Amino acid sequence: MKLRLSKTSAVSLGAIGLGLFAGALLMAVTGSNPLAGFWHLFRGGLMNIERFGNSLASSTTLIFTGLSVAFAFKTGLFNIGASGQMLMGGLLASAVGLYVPLARPLLLLAMFLAASVGGGAWGALPGWLKVKFNVHEVVSTIMMNWIAFWTVSYVVPRYLRDVFLETQSRRIPAAASLRTEWLTELFRGSYINLGLVLAIAAVAVVAFLLERTVLGYELKAVGHNKHAAQAAGIDINRRMVASMAIAGALAGLGGFVFYAGYSVNIQIGVLPAQGFDGIAVALLAASSPWGVWAAATFFGILHTGKGFMTAMTGIPPTIADAIIATIIYFAATGVLIENVWDRYSKRHEQRAARRRRVDLEQGVK
Amino acid sequence: MGVVVEMDNIRKEFPGVVACDNISLELRQGEIHAILGENGAGKSTLMSVLFGLYQPDSGSIRVRGREVHIANPNAANRLGIGMVHQHFKLVSCFTVTENIILGLEPTRGMFIDTKLAAEQIKQLSDRYGLKVDPHALIADISVGMQQRVEILKMLYRNADILIFDEPTAVLTPQEVHELTKIMANLTAEGKSIFLITHKLREIKAIAQRCTVIRRGQWVGTVAVADASEETLAAMMVGRAVSFGVKKAQTKPGEKVLEIENLHVRGRGGVARVKGISFSVKRGEILGLAGVDGNGQKELVETLVGLRRADEGRILINNKEAGGLSVRERIAAGLAFIPDDRHKYGLILDFSLEENMILKSYHKQRFATQGLLNFTAIRAYAQKVISDFDVRSGRGAGALARTLSGGNQQKAILGREIDADPDLLIAVQPTRGLDVGAIEYVHRRLVEQRDSGKAVLLVSLELDEIFALSDRIAVISNGELVGIVNTDETDENEIGLMMTGLRREAVR
Numbered sequence: 001m002k003l004r005l006s007k008t009s010a011v012s013l014g015a016i017g018l019g020l021f022a023g024a025l026l027m028a029v030t031g032s033n034p035l036a037g038f039w040h041l042f043r044g045g046l047m048n049i050e051r052f053g054n055s056l057a058s059s060t061t062l063i064f065t066g067l068s069v070a071f072a073f074k075t076g077l078f079n080i081g082a083s084g085q086m087l088m089g090g091l092l093a094s095a096v097g098l099y100v101p102l103a104r105p106l107l108l109l110a111m112f113l114a115a116s117v118g119g120g121a122w123g124a125l126p127g128w129l130k131v132k133f134n135v136h137e138v139v140s141t142i143m144m145n146w147i148a149f150w151t152v153s154y155v156v157p158r159y160l161r162d163v164f165l166e167t168q169s170r171r172i173p174a175a176a177s178l179r180t181e182w183l184t185e186l187f188r189g190s191y192i193n194l195g196l197v198l199a200i201a202a203v204a205v206v207a208f209l210l211e212r213t214v215l216g217y218e219l220k221a222v223g224h225n226k227h228a229a230q231a232a233g234i235d236i237n238r239r240m241v242a243s244m245a246i247a248g249a250l251a252g253l254g255g256f257v258f259y260a261g262y263s264v265n266i267q268i269g270v271l272p273a274q275g276f277d278g279i280a281v282a283l284l285a286a287s288s289p290w291g292v293w294a295a296a297t298f299f300g301i302l303h304t305g306k307g308f309m310t311a312m313t314g315i316p317p318t319i320a321d322a323i324i325a326t327i328i329y330f331a332a333t334g335v336l337i338e339n340v341w342d343r344y345s346k347r348h349e350q351r352a353a354r355r356r357r358v359d360l361e362q363g364v365k
Numbered sequence: 366m367g368v369v370v371e372m373d374n375i376r377k378e379f380p381g382v383v384a385c386d387n388i389s390l391e392l393r394q395g396e397i398h399a400i401l402g403e404n405g406a407g408k409s410t411l412m413s414v415l416f417g418l419y420q421p422d423s424g425s426i427r428v429r430g431r432e433v434h435i436a437n438p439n440a441a442n443r444l445g446i447g448m449v450h451q452h453f454k455l456v457s458c459f460t461v462t463e464n465i466i467l468g469l470e471p472t473r474g475m476f477i478d479t480k481l482a483a484e485q486i487k488q489l490s491d492r493y494g495l496k497v498d499p500h501a502l503i504a505d506i507s508v509g510m511q512q513r514v515e516i517l518k519m520l521y522r523n524a525d526i527l528i529f530d531e532p533t534a535v536l537t538p539q540e541v542h543e544l545t546k547i548m549a550n551l552t553a554e555g556k557s558i559f560l561i562t563h564k565l566r567e568i569k570a571i572a573q574r575c576t577v578i579r580r581g582q583w584v585g586t587v588a589v590a591d592a593s594e595e596t597l598a599a600m601m602v603g604r605a606v607s608f609g610v611k612k613a614q615t616k617p618g619e620k621v622l623e624i625e626n627l628h629v630r631g632r633g634g635v636a637r638v639k640g641i642s643f644s645v646k647r648g649e650i651l652g653l654a655g656v657d658g659n660g661q662k663e664l665v666e667t668l669v670g671l672r673r674a675d676e677g678r679i680l681i682n683n684k685e686a687g688g689l690s691v692r693e694r695i696a697a698g699l700a701f702i703p704d705d706r707h708k709y710g711l712i713l714d715f716s717l718e719e720n721m722i723l724k725s726y727h728k729q730r731f732a733t734q735g736l737l738n739f740t741a742i743r744a745y746a747q748k749v750i751s752d753f754d755v756r757s758g759r760g761a762g763a764l765a766r767t768l769s770g771g772n773q774q775k776a777i778l779g780r781e782i783d784a785d786p787d788l789l790i791a792v793q794p795t796r797g798l799d800v801g802a803i804e805y806v807h808r809r810l811v812e813q814r815d816s817g818k819a820v821l822l823v824s825l826e827l828d829e830i831f832a833l834s835d836r837i838a839v840i841s842n843g844e845l846v847g848i849v850n851t852d853e854t855d856e857n858e859i860g861l862m863m864t865g866l867r868r869e870a871v872r
Contacts, residue, residue: 212736212737213737214726214735214737215735217726217737218726221712224712224714224715225712225713227708227709228708228709228723230671231671231691231701231703231709232691232724233691233694234692235690
């Protein structure tokens with residue numbers, strides 16, 4: 001039985017391998033033992049049920065932002081604005097959580113919708129600007145990030161402020177939090193929350209949307225070749241806006257699970273890094289929804305483990321960030337790995353062909 | 366006659382294909398040696414090996430008797446080998462002289478001595494009858510002139526072994542004629558020429574010998590004088606080929622497409638279509654002839670709905686269609702076979718079956734409540750694939766990218782014809798196809814005409830226009846020069862009309 005890998009997963013695994021190798025080099029150069037470093041890095045993310053729960057909690061937000069970026073990618077758009085969309089989603093969800101008195105399921109549903117609307121609008125606007133005024137979405141989404149940043153800085157101190165600290169919102173009530181007693185207890189007090197269930201559901205929904213539905217077909221058509229899509233009668237402008245709106249809504253939900261699940265309030269003055277890490281997740285996943293889940297989990301483990309690694313070995317936590325950065329680099333330059341892969345499989349095929357020929361000749365004899 | 370180039374048992378493999386399978390040939394001093402083969406036969410690869418763009422896997426090359434290793438195009442230049450590529454490599458905002466000296470500028474102190482260079486270029490140009498103005502801007506001169514600049518570029522570098530890659534693809538018949546004369550001048554002065562082509566008539570007209578390559582293999586080298594076009598074609602394809610298309614007389618019916626005084630602006634707001642009017646009727650093929658870049662692209666884009674007209678009317682089946690969207694026009698009975706099938710015709714990273722429903726995925730039979738019905742899609746794709754003889758190694762699930770050009774085109778043809786349109790707009794429908802596929806596409810287009818559809822054929826190949834059209838419309842510089850019945854004209858007249866001369870002036 002031979003293990004057969006698809007080319008895309010080979011690229012992703014190759015990128016991870018090379019990234020870890022680069023991390024090992026860095027550790028060795030700075031005078032630490034790479035083996036010990038990795039041992040503690042992964043132990044830190046996995047060694048007990050609580051830490052594993054925290055890894056999953058870290059991955060929850062990344063699944064949403066990764067899906068957001070990957071979804072836009074599928075339509076040929078580059079969403080750098082997941083951070084801002086997260087903020088807007090989180091802000092609206094927090095506002096609903098703090099001000100709307102509803103029973104818990106209804107409240108969570110209302111927050112869910114508010115987050116989708118906030119993030120969706122923050123994604124749709126750059127889409128519309130692109131279609132209407134030919135503003136590149138990379139530029140406009142980055143600008144939208146800062147608009148969101150300052151909007152939060154204005155709204156939180158004024159309307160949602162904490163009793164003691166002006167720089168953060170009030171703690172949301174337990175009814176508005178995605179944290180649930182049974183899940184917290186199951187994972188021995190970790191940050192894990194219902195957001196993970198939402199995230200996995202979102203992975204399934206996005207995969208279904210892209211693979212099975214008319215809308216997914218149209219969006220992918222626009223993403224692969226907008227000229228042919230247009231010549232076939234697809235309204236590519238409306239599809240691009242739709243794609244950005246959905247991508248934004250996904251990132252907005254990332255804000256919901258982060259600010260009302262992983263965290264209990266929203267701070268001002270922070271542009272959440274998870275938005276940018278979503279790009280890394282999407283790249284490593286080659287934009288596949290199920291791949292996003294896997295990549296986000298992997299990065300979640302690294303995030304949770306790096307503190308432990310530092311505590312145990314004195315290796316700076318930035319090494320873990322460097323590993324992530326290197327992985328992104330290799331995933332993005334996947335062509336390199338693909339070439340090696342092609343050469344290897346070609347040689348493999350030739351060898352197989354030669355063997356067949358020999359078999360054939362011997363058979364003749 | 367001495368031998369200047371010997372290529373001995375050249376082999377070049379690419380992943381999955383043997384592009385050149387131990388091919389040997391020689392170029393004699395002062396001859397024009399044609400390399401004939403279908404698209405993908407390996408002729409360009411073979412010449413790229415000689416020009417140093419590819420390294421052969423095995424085999425040897427001798428130039429003027431000495432075994433050489435040609436590592437890159439610079440090495441080829443040093444050996445006196447030059448190449449005119451199919452797509453010119455010129456800087457359009459530079460003058461002719463600046464383009465030619467690019468890379469080996471003669472200097473005087475710190476400055477480039479353009480004056481000296483221009484003089485040298487003028488001399489070269491006169492010597493070979495090229496009539497090139499060294500001070501003209503590339504952007505201002507015709508495609509035919511640009512090609513001569515490419516030739517001068519080789520001559521300026523003292524090349525005496527010249528490779529021409531499909532040089533006539535972009536030229537009018539008159540320019541082709543001029544090029545033939547230029548090539549004769551070159552050989553008379555002792556240059557030796559490799560001519561890559563798949564056009565038999567050109568070979569008969571200018572080449573002395575011809576090497577035929579089929580699927581990477583050497584088929585034969587023949588003296589052109591001893592071989593008929595039919596023999597050459599049979600060698601190229603591997604079976605007898607029928608020239609021309611059988612066409613029954615039909616009676617054109619009512620007008621399906623009618624355009625009136627159409628004005629269209631292209632990129633940058635430049636007027637590209639200037640007041641064109643014509644109509645296409647049921648049961649006829651109207652051929653639109655013209656040199657590339659004379660407004661055909663903008664006209665077609667306006668007809669299919671990718672571009673808006675500034676002025677004028679478009680009627681499909683007597684209904685105003687100028688304001689309709691692409692999808693509404695498709696619904697009104699318009700089908701479109703684009704010239705750039707990779708850009709406008711297919712989504713290469715979609716499977717064949719996904720491509721087959723590109724224009725009909727939203728219809729009830731393929732989609733219910735927003736979900737795609739993959740069983741129906743597969744069944745439909747398989748039907749079209751077998752009806753139109755699309756050969757795909759992995760069936761309907763194969764990526765469109767993996768199909769050969771001919772099969773990609775058949776897939777598009779299948780999708781468009783199966784939609785049962787009233788009007789079929791086919792732009793360069795056989796571009797880049799081999800002889801077998803060309804025959805097939807032509808037959809299908811005539812079939813459409815015979816079954817009472819209207820066909821608008823836009824092509825740069827006059828042979829194709831003449832083989833298929835019932836009437837020929839000629840476009841030049843965005844204006845309609847005239848419309849003539851195919852059996853009342855000839856290539857010479859159409860060629861002159863393509864330069865913008867009215868028919869009365871031509872006669």
